[in-house]
Amino acid sequence: MSIRLLPPQLINQIAAGEVVERPASVIKELLENSLDAGARQIEIDVEQGGKRLLRVRDDGTGIPRDELALALSRHATSKIASLEELEQVASLGFRGEALPSIASVSRLSLSSRALDADTGWTVEADGSERIEAPRPAAHPVGTSVEVRELFFNTPARRKFLRTDTTEYKHIEDVVRRLAMSRFSVGLTLRHNRKQVFRLPPAGTQEEAARRLARLCGAPFVDHSLYVSQQTGELRLSGWVGLPTFSRSQADLQYFFVNGRMVRDKLITHAVRQAYQDVLYHGRHPAYVLYFELDPALVDVNVHPAKSEVRFRDSRAIHGFIFQALHQALAGVRPGQGQPGEAAFAAPAREPAAPSPAPTARHQQAIPLQALEQVATYAALHPAAASVSGAAAMPETVADADAVETPPLGYALGQLHGIYILSQNARGLVLVDMHAAHERITYERLKTAHAETGIRSQPLLVPVTVSVSEREAALAESDPGVFRELGFEVDRLGPEQLVIRQVPTLLAGADAAALVRDVLSDLLEHGVSTRLREAMNDILSTLACHGSVRANRQLTLAEMNALLRDMEHTERSGQCNHGRPTWVQFSLAELDRLFLRGQ
Known part of the structure; x- marks a missing residue:
């Protein structure tokens, strides 16, 4: 023809x-x-x-x-x-x-x-x-x-x-x-x-929240944080759901770039990584976010329906979005609705405390002896347990009224050696003591690890890794990605790499698989957090093994020390596996259970 x-x-x-x-x-x-x-x-x-x-x-x-x-x-x-x-x-x-x-x-x-x-x-x-x-x-x-x-x-x-x-x-x-x-x-x-x-048009944040409640449902707005952060020409604002408001599907995820709704793998990856430490396995975060940047820094002409974009500097964009949301979620702790006046605006509505979730089951005692010889939580954290005044349970009700009640209140006792029952200004607080202490220990291990730096050890027998020519070239052109995480990776041939040094914490891990995964992430997203995730997984395991066990009897002073630690620890609303660490029952909810006033 x-x-x-x-x-x-x-x-x-x-x-x-x-x-x-x-x-x-x-x-x-x-x-x-x-x-x-x-x-x-x-x-x-x-x-x-x-x-x-x-x-x-x-x-x-x-x-x-x-x-x-x-x-x-x-x-x-x-x-x-x-x-x-x-x-x-x-x-x-x-x-x-x-x-x-x-x-x-x-x-x-x-x-x-x-x-x-x-x-x-x-x-x-x-x-x-x-x-x-x-x-x-x-x-x-x-x-x-x-x-x-x-x-x-x-x-x-x-x-x-x-x-x-x-x-x-x-x-x-x-x-x-x-x-x-x-x-x-x-x-x-x-x-x-x-x-x-x-x-109707919404000119204020409160009016915008009302419109959002109409479009996405009031529970999303009630259980979300409003975030607003800017660095140079990059600005991120909007609502991010609390980890306890996770979804079984990725059906409440909206991301707008300069007013245009887009679905972008880089953005999805950055958001997912920000929730990595606090989201229960298999659940999806909910968010409505607005990202603004110079139009010259993003190409919107890459798809007929204009639903996809391409960023000029994908690594910088990924890092900015991740850090903004990571910091917002880190500030979610008892009694702290907003994670810092300088970086974040007040929530659109005062976020409700985490609600009971179907997955909030206690962890059974694990038959491991790490730190089990420590008799009490006070011995684990003597500084916290020795705090006087508001940290300890007041001797009388009169004393309690004289002292401002902290967000998680004061411990009343234990239930089956698993849960702490506490009274605060709103009503009753129920705390999974193992899950709560696990998060506290995990955050302290991460902080200590960051302060001491990543220690590495050379491999007695270097590991050879077969990769594609493109991946080998990437590893050769950007060796700093591995070096800053304690790896030493060199190019051995057109399609071969050699690993000569690994982080001490990952000495027993599959180094070749990790390197392949990192290179895959770099090609797909321009950035990789695989190695940090692997190290955090190990720290999480150590924290789990080193936390107070179910059926451990604590004194009131020890329970209150744990509550005060929760109030000062980042991400303390969830354990390392994303399960809730505490739930709040208001007096009104308790009254309804007993048909009071009806």
Whole structure:
């Protein structure tokens, strides 16, 4: 077959295959155009899951009469005009493909009135190349796009659409994401002429939290921290769920880069690493985060749907996001809703104490003798146990009233040698003493390890590792990645490395496997935390073996010393394995259990 030019209409329909997957794709493109036009109020009407009608009205700047027909032409846009502007795109849309692609597979009506125009104008397209001349139309300042009978002229694609309910669910998900991306814009969504939600503009953090509660559920906002941190041109803000508000699926994870919702493996990896020490196995964190940086530092033109991005300096971005969230989660401890005034703003709502979780089962005593000869917690931490005043249980109730009650209160006793029962200002606190002491011991081991530095030991017999040529070149070009973690790795050949030195803590580990994993991470994410994780795993095991066991009887002074240590230890809300260390029962909850006041 000879080479020939494709007809314009076929070109448009091929482009539509990339841009218009389903009705939700149309809504996404139209909403992004409205936001780029500076809209403050947007109304969305959907009928029959979008198959019959999709209509988006906005109060943006509008389109002049002589540009209406041009708006339905491919690669016609007002958002970029040069390669330089393409390399630092600040708008959501910029390719000029959306409207002509949608028009090629539907019956489309575009009506608009520009800011300085006396009247509105409208143009229509019916899936063909023909576009009628604009005609006058009564329309307020702004733009309306009406899309009817999507895929009417491509029946094969229309057959792939799901039920009205399923297609509408995808539309609602898109509107939900866009509503989270721009709190300053009011949004109304109607399906089959029934209002689904009406979201007024949110100008304050409190109003934004209310909108978020409407979109993601009040429990997420109630059990999250608001974080805001900036370093140079990088700024991260938003809500991160407490570890106890983890999910069985990664279904409440929203990340916006310069206002654009993206799914990026680098970002997901950085967030996951920040939760690594506090998340229960198999659970997923919940978050709504906003990342802002110079548009020149990120390439948004790497995917037809613009759902993926590429950062110029991926390692720096990963490190910034990880550190910001790592510090936020480190500050989650009893009585401390915010981890530091300088770096973090106050929570959108006062976070509730961790709630009981199905996985909060106590650990049985482990038959290991490490530190078991130490009779009491006081002997393990004499400084903490010797604290007087607020650290010890007041002798009388009168004394307790005279002293401000600490967040975890004062111990009342032990339950089956496993749990500590404590009274605080809110009610009853229940503490898993082994899990709590395990976290305290683990954090102290990590601090001591960081202060003394990583000690290394040479291998009597160097280990040869077979890798790809690309991985070998990477190890040779960046030896500092291994050296700063106590490894000495040299290139032995085109596809061979040799390990000559390992950290003392990892002397018994599979060094070759670790090196391969690190190189894989570096190629995938530009950064690796494998070695630190491996060392932390060993410290975690030591902490577990060195912590007070279940069935250990403690005195009240020892219990209170443990409570005070929890209040001053980072991440003390979870043990090293992500299980809760304490739960709070308010007086109101206890009253309900006993039907008091009913």
